[in-house]
Amino acid sequence: MMPKSASDPPKTNDLFQLDNQETAIDLKGSVFTLPVLCLKVTDLAKIEDDLKERLSKSPQFFENAPIVVDLESIKKCADDFDFPQFVTLLRGLHLVPVGVQHGTKTQHEAAKWAGFAELNGGIIQELPTAANRRKNTAKSSKVNAPQQTSDNTPGDTQLDAQGASSENKASTHAIKSIESTPSAKVIRQPVRSGQRIYHQGGDLILLAAVNAGAEIMADGNIHVYAPLRGRALAGVRGDTEARIFCLQMESELIAIAGQYRVFENKVPPEMFGKPVQIFLDGDKIVITPLE
Amino acid sequence: MAKVIVVTSGKGGVGKTTTSASIATGLAKRGHKTVVIDFDVGLRNLDLIMGCERRVVYDFVNVLQNEANLKQALIKDKHCDNLFVLPASQTRDKDALTPEGVEKVLNELRENHDFIVCDSPAGIEQGAVMALYFADEAIVVTNPEVSSVRDSDRILGILSAKSKRAAENQEPIKEHLLITRYSPERVSSGEMLSITDIQELLGVKLVGVIPESQTVLQASNSGIPVIHMNDSPSGQAYEDVVARFLGEERPMRFVEPEKKSFLKRLFGT
Ligand SMILES: Nc1ncnc2c1ncn2[C@@H]1O[C@H](COP(=O)(O)OP(=O)(O)OP(=O)(O)O)[C@@H](O)[C@H]1O
Ligand SMILES: [Mg+2]
Numbered sequence: 119m120m121p122k123s124a125s126d127p128p129k130t131n132d133l134f135q136l137d138n139q140e141t142a143i144d145l146k147g148s149v150f151t152l153p154v155l156c157l158k159v160t161d162l163a164k165i166e167d168d169l170k171e172r173l174s175k176s177p178q179f180f181e182n183a184p185i186v187v188d189l190e191s192i193k194k195c196a197d198d199f200d201f202p203q204f205v206t207l208l209r210g211l212h213l214v215p216v217g218v219q220h221g222t223k224t225q226h227e228a229a230k231w232a233g234f235a236e237l238n239g240g241i242i243q244e245l246p247t248a249a250n251r252r253k254n255t256a257k258s259s260k261v262n263a264p265q266q267t268s269d270n271t272p273g274d275t276q277l278d279a280q281g282a283s284s285e286n287k288a289s290t291h292a293i294k295s296i297e298s299t300p301s302a303k304v305i306r307q308p309v310r311s312g313q314r315i316y317h318q319g320g321d322l323i324l325l326a327a328v329n330a331g332a333e334i335m336a337d338g339n340i341h342v343y344a345p346l347r348g349r350a351l352a353g354v355r356g357d358t359e360a361r362i363f364c365l366q367m368e369s370e371l372i373a374i375a376g377q378y379r380v381f382e383n384k385v386p387p388e389m390f391g392k393p394v395q396i397f398l399d400g401d402k403i404v405i406t407p408l409e
Numbered sequence: 410m411a412k413v414i415v416v417t418s419g420k421g422g423v424g425k426t427t428t429s430a431s432i433a434t435g436l437a438k439r440g441h442k443t444v445v446i447d448f449d450v451g452l453r454n455l456d457l458i459m460g461c462e463r464r465v466v467y468d469f470v471n472v473l474q475n476e477a478n479l480k481q482a483l484i485k486d487k488h489c490d491n492l493f494v495l496p497a498s499q500t501r502d503k504d505a506l507t508p509e510g511v512e513k514v515l516n517e518l519r520e521n522h523d524f525i526v527c528d529s530p531a532g533i534e535q536g537a538v539m540a541l542y543f544a545d546e547a548i549v550v551t552n553p554e555v556s557s558v559r560d561s562d563r564i565l566g567i568l569s570a571k572s573k574r575a576a577e578n579q580e581p582i583k584e585h586l587l588i589t590r591y592s593p594e595r596v597s598s599g600e601m602l603s604i605t606d607i608q609e610l611l612g613v614k615l616v617g618v619i620p621e622s623q624t625v626l627q628a629s630n631s632g633i634p635v636i637h638m639n640d641s642p643s644g645q646a647y648e649d650v651v652a653r654f655l656g657e658e659r660p661m662r663f664v665e666p667e668k669k670s671f672l673k674r675l676f677g678t
């Protein structure tokens with residue numbers, strides 16, 4: 119297997135190889151966790167303003183994210199919601215609209231014409247916070263039923279494509295429980311300039327340096343047992359309880375739940391090269407020595 | 410087993426071609442059958458530094474496009490018996506470097522050589538990726554300045570994530586750090602990064618340090634790889650690199666500022 123160009127994905131054989139000559143495709147079922155956009159008003163301008171503000175907090179995470187639109191709260195509103203215009207709005211913000219749910223029949227009909235699929239029966243969960251991630255662990259340890267499984271590939275593999283090879287590679291293909299257990303991912307090799315690693319659903323632990331120009335992101339906490347010179351973004355899906363811990367603070371940028379701080383020149387001398395922890399106090403980033 | 414070595418850097422003009430020529434020569438001088446390939450299609454540089462530019466008839470691209478066979482394109486070095494040069498073409502475009510073609514040529518060369526040294530072009534585009542894709546070992550050439558170190562870091566990331574060994578989950582490419590154009594005086598005055606700084610930033614084992622020296626330019630201009638200059642520090646430093654590459658232990662030389670004698674200080678020479 120050889121790439122045609124530098125940007126080709128390294129391994130595609132298992133995806134594209136035909137199992138046997140007779141069938142060109144296989145149909146399989148899979149369960150995905152998708153972000154759900156709950157509309158509260160029908161005013162597109164207001165929706166756009168709000169969305170932009172939200173997206174600006176974690177642009178990486180929502181880049182080309184598939185999105186489901188929940189109409190529960192605008193059910194009672196007039197049935198003239200402009201779905202085609204709404205789709206243009208979403209696309210313009212680099213979101214990929216895939217489905218609607220919980221609307222009226224008329225709304226669903228209009229949505230279908232605009233290219234949405236009708237998805238009913240989805241269960242809405244809050245985006246993970248430290249507290250409910252812990253809750254999930256407790257719950258999911260009891261869930262052993264094999265049919266309650268999903269393949270959680272999307273986030274991990276796409277965003278890891280550029281990254282260093284990681285410890286629990288297998289888990290990107292492994293079966294996970296619906297409640298997405300908060301597994302930690304351990305990276306042993308240095309993360310180098312131009313590489314990016316995103317770990318969905320849990321903590322990211324790095325045993326080697328994160329160099330300038332590299333970027334690491336996690337839904338949970340980030341631990342760096344080595345110099346942190348690049349960018350580190352914890353709680354990228356909005357977990358304000360997430361923290362960053364590092365043994366040698368030399369970072370270019372740190373962020374927690376969308377609040378960020380840039381060190382344009384250099385980390386202030388009193389913390390440069392020191393072990394620190396970084397967390398949110400309200401919406402302020404706090405950096406304290408680790409002792 | 411033949412080994413494919415890529416000499417790479419990300420940043421341009423740091424000394425890749427100089428290093429490829431000297432390392433290939435050093436390996437050949439020690440009796441290893443070696444070929445050095447110019448992957449810098451469109452520029453052609455290696456043949457000048459090897460002093461064989463007048464003997465180029467067919468080149469790497471001719472071989473890739475089946476217009477010539479390897480035997481016709483390989484140029485025997487005039488100083489060493491065991492050394493061959495596969496030059497790049499100056500006129501063709503870089504799209505000629507296809508993975509299938511490059512792999513076929515490398516496999517054919519593997520059959521009767523001990524070492525295949527690939528002189529990478531600068532950058533991280535197709536040419537550079539093709540030069541490193543099939544490598545077993547990599548010599549990452551770095552100058553003691555921030556931008557060069559950053560680009561080397563980038564290339565190290567590509568080596569570990571996008572090479573054939575990475576794609577096939579084999580043992581990773583063995584990485585060696587080579588610092589060139591090192592000037593101990595400018596390091597101690599704080600103008601340049603020190604060896605320790607660079608090693609700390611990149612975390613790769615050091616295979617050698619080549620001092621900044623006029624001899625390199627003179628050697629290039631006369632088409633003689635600088636490793637032949639036995640009495641120059643840069644030639645000796647390259648000799649050490651080859652020895653270390655082959656597993657010998659040697660102390661680093663030419664890394665301390667020269668202690669100026671009283672007279673020198675007086676006359677400022
Ligand atoms: N140790 C050294 N001391 C002084 N000059 C050097 C040294 N090494 C290389 N040079 C000079 O630096 C210039 C670039 O060297 P070289 O062509 O080997 O670099 P390169 O990395 O191959 O460049 P490119 O990226 O363009 O292929 C040449 O003029 C060369 O003579
Ligand atoms: Mg060159």
